[in-house]
Amino acid sequence: MEIKGILFDKDGTLLKFNELWIPIANEVIEELLESIGYKENEALKEKLCDSIGLRNGKIDEKGYLASGTSLDIATAFKRVLPKDMPHLHHWLSERLLHKTRENIENVKPVSNLNLLFSTLNDKDIIVGIATSDDYEITKLCLQQLGIDNAVQFIGTADLYKKKPDSEVVEEFCKKFRLKREEVIIVGDTVIDMQLAKNSNARYGIGVMSGIGSYKELSQLAHFVIPSVDYLIEPNDMFIWELKNIT
Known part of the structure; x- marks a missing residue:
């Protein structure tokens, strides 16, 4: 059966993960500590970092920073914080968007995305995004990458059930009248798979x-x-067209 649609993860798949999210995570945690009066508390900062899978400047591939939603991160923070913050998720969502704007120069493509997406368009492949991020941050990143006009569907965690729930794929298929067997998922974490x-x-x-x-x-x-x-081989064929996988 012919492939007609591709859903891409965003962070780590289309844009470089560490350059953007490690600085943002550290800045947000520092602001959080300051807001509750624990600005110089390095032990609490370490616990907050650890709660989302950021350890010694490295990302745990199964942690919340790697593939969790803003709600996941807020929930992890709440378990560690010494005082209750009822509106932490709302605060965190706003700060993440603000910090993305501040660090927009760190939104860097992993490869020549304009060439890839142009080729996909020429091959009549419908392109979508399935990310654990929020919609506004995703739009901002796609604009910075210069591919916002090439993306026909944006599936984010504040619009659909978070990955790996299949809702985002179902909605993608429904919108473009695709069968699931006509769709490919591309991502950098086991959650995407x-x-x-x-x-x-x-x-x-x-x-x-x-x-x-x-x-x-x-x-x-x-x-x-x-x-x-590497989705498209030098002979202009898709990788799956060259492999006999059933």
Whole structure:
């Protein structure tokens, strides 16, 4: 069956993860500590970092910073904070958007996305995004990457159930009248590959440009490639067209 649609994860798949999210996470945590009067508390800062999978400047591929939503991160923070913050999720969402604007120069593509998306358009492939991020942050990042006009569907965690729930794939298929077997999921974490499995998408393709390890991705992915550049072979064929996978 012909492939007609691709849903891409955003962070680590289309844009470089560490350059953007490690600085933002540290800045937000520092602001949070200051807002509750614990500005110089390094022990609490370490606990907050650890709660979302940020340890010694490195990202845990299974942590909330890697593939969780803003609500997941807020919930993790609440478990650690010494005082209750009833509106923490709202505060966090606003700060993440603000910090993304402040750090917009760190929104860097993993490869030549304009060429890739132009090629996908020429091949009549419908392109969508399935991310754990919020809508406004996602739009901002896509604009900075210069591909916002090439993306026909944006599925975010504040619009649909979070990955790996299949709702985002179902809505993508419904909007463009696609069958699930005509859709591919591309992402850098095991959550993306679980999304492909849960939604019965044709293929789940893992990319090594983000934070996911080959060991984890290869357990569920049909293909594991260095980056989205490798979706299309030098002979102008898609990678799945060259492989006999059933």
